[in-house]
Amino acid sequence: MRCLLLLCLLGPCLGGCGGYYILTVPDQVAGAKGDLVPVIRLQRNDFFFLALAARRQAMRFRIYPTPDTLPGAEGEGPLRSAFTDKTGYAGVHFSMSEPPVRGKAGLYYMKVALQDIEGAELSAAVPLFVWDPDKPVVAVDYDCLPAGFLGQDDAVVAALRNIAETANIVYLTRASRRTQEDAHRRIAEIGIPDGPVLLWQRKRWHIVRDGKYNLPRIVIESRLEGQLPKLVKEFPKMRYGICNSELAAKAFVDAGIQCVVVGNTWMTGSRLIHRDSWDHLAREGLPKP
Numbered sequence: 401m402r403c404l405l406l407l408c409l410l411g412p413c414l415g416g417c418g419g420y421y422i423l424t425v426p427d428q429v430a431g432a433k434g435d436l437v438p439v440i441r442l443q444r445n446d447f448f449f450l451a452l453a454a455r456r457q458a459m460r461f462r463i464y465p466t467p468d469t470l471p472g473a474e475g476e477g478p479l480r481s482a483f484t485d486k487t488g489y490a491g492v493h494f495s496m497s498e499p500p501v502r503g504k505a506g507l508y509y510m511k512v513a514l515q516d517i518e519g520a521e522l523s524a525a526v527p528l529f530v531w532d533p534d535k536p537v538v539a540v541d542y543d544c545l546p547a548g549f550l551g552q553d554d555a556v557v558a559a560l561r562n563i564a565e566t567a568n569i570v571y572l573t574r575a576s577r578r579t580q581e582d583a584h585r586r587i588a589e590i591g592i593p594d595g596p597v598l599l600w601q602r603k604r605w606h607i608v609r610d611g612k613y614n615l616p617r618i619v620i621e622s623r624l625e626g627q628l629p630k631l632v633k634e635f636p637k638m639r640y641g642i643c644n645s646e647l648a649a650k651a652f653v654d655a656g657i658q659c660v661v662v663g664n665t666w667m668t669g670s671r672l673i674h675r676d677s678w679d680h681l682a683r684e685g686l687p688k689p
Contacts, residue, residue: 537635
């Protein structure tokens with residue numbers, strides 16, 4: 401079992417042998433007075449590089465005040481569970497009024513765990529950012545940050561730290577989960593403000609009530625949806641997005657927020673605000689609301 405668990409955790413990095421699980425759990429963000437619906441995916445690699453959906457596997461979800469909180473310890477949140485569907489997805493519902501959050505903004509952790517009928521175990525813990533919905537939020541296209549910052553480290557750090565003094569920051573990327581994990585390491589190494597690293601798009605879901613007791617159930621749909629509209633709805637003071645590409649700029653504008661374009665002065669539009677460079681953004685900051 402120990403050997404299989406190691407394969408489960410390292411699965412996305414290995415090739416050439418099958419028989420391990422791949423658990424994908426994205427970063428989580430929620431308003432302190434709202435709800436959280438985490439959606440995860442479980443796959444099993446049994447055919448070399450082919451990862452198939454792991455169906456009808458029971459997944460356990462729980463929120464903890466720290467990543468090191470042990471099960472059964474004081475401060476852990478209520479247990480939620482759900483079976484994966486035919487595509488390997490599972491989702492549950494949490495209220496941020498429950499422990500350990502109790503409506504208080506801060507950094508928490510959500511742990512997702514599996515033990516299958518053969519005794520194989522794996523788990524993943526991801527950050528849960530709980531924010532005051534009345535505090536401003538700024539979206540940053542993580543993919544627009546200069547690769548290695550190309551000597552612009554100080555300017556990028558200064559610009560984002562200045563923004564973080566009055567706003568929370570969420571990073572959006574088109575990369576895979578593995579790259580999201582790398583992103584958090586890079587964020588810590590460079591010293592830019594921490595925040596959830598989310599994919600621009602995710603699976604669409606909705607809640608239905610059925611069964612004898614009319615209990616809620618999460619249904620994960622086959623189509624994708626952008627995350628920005630939901631974030632804007634949950635955090636009404638999310639008014640700015642930072643990027644340097646037309647695709648990201650269009651996504652911000654379509655979501656009803658103003659776009660701050662760093663460089664690329666050839667891009668035009670009534671809802672675009674230009675900053676010549678990261679140093680310019682550090683000096684000028686964002687426009688006043």
